[in-house]
Amino acid sequence: MGFTALETERLELAEIGQQHKENIYQILSRDDVMQYYGTDKFTDPEQAAAMIQSFSKGFESGMAARWGIILKESGELVGTIGIHNWNKRVGRAEIGYELHPDHWRKGIAKEAVHAVLDHSFNELGIFRMGAVVFPENEVSLGMLQKIGFQKEGLLRAYLHQGGRPHDSFMLSLLKTEWKV
Template sequence: MEFPILETKRLNLLEIKEDHVDHIFIIFSNKEVTKYYGMSPFTQKEQAENIIQSFSKNFQEKRSIRWGIVLKETGEFVGTVGLNNLLLSSKRTEIGYDLLPEYWRKGIISEAVESVVHYCFEMLDLYRIGAVTFPENESSYKLLLKLGFKKEGLLRGYIYQNDKSNDAFVFSLIKPDWKK
């Protein structure tokens, strides 16, 4: 399967490659970005190299797709958006995203997620897209609700981060609701 490049009005969503290692390191070493990510901030470039390799491997194995978010106007690499736990045979996946704090509240993630949701339902013919957020990450779950996701409930002790198990909200968007 060839990597799907997506384009929106302001964004190019592209394959994350080895030459993006500096960008990935900057994003994932930022404490604000990883605060609700389910992992500790990166401290070494090698971690960025490893995650890029895992993005590529998981894409080749059809288990996930991770796009780099690049602003068309400036060419800046500002975040990532992607599908985790992609199960084509079960017609479902989970979506996740991250963005450098200086680009928050500019509609960038909304635009990227809308494009990926469209790709999921139209090109991959999926039925369900899930999303998991920390209950404290209000801006993330409000975004999901705005995009039509429904809150399904609380996953107790679901995300292990900062040496403890944290609860998480689970959301979903199913194809019939999206088509409305």
């Protein structure tokens, strides 16, 4: 099965390639983006190249899928969104995303999440979508809860960033709860 591009009113969700290395680096090297990402910020563009390669390997192994969030209007890649920890046998995955701050609070992340959830529930056979979020990331928590995700609990010392462990919330949305 090949990679499936997705489309929304304003966005193209496309396969990420090495041509996107600079955009990915510009996003993931920012303190404000990486504050709640779960890993440290990038300090070298080759880290972006390695990440793009890992996206391809994750898809080839059937464990993940990652799309570039591209604005139709400009053709610019402004973030990524994807599913990981994908267990096809039980129909479970987790969603994650990041966006360049120039595009925060414009509904872009929500639009991309809707497209990936719709595809995941209706085409990929996923029944349970999880999301792991820093408790301090109130904007992302709020958006996910408005979409219908439910907070399940606190995962103690689940993420490691900045040389120390961090707690995170686990949220989930079931296919039977999904309303477009």
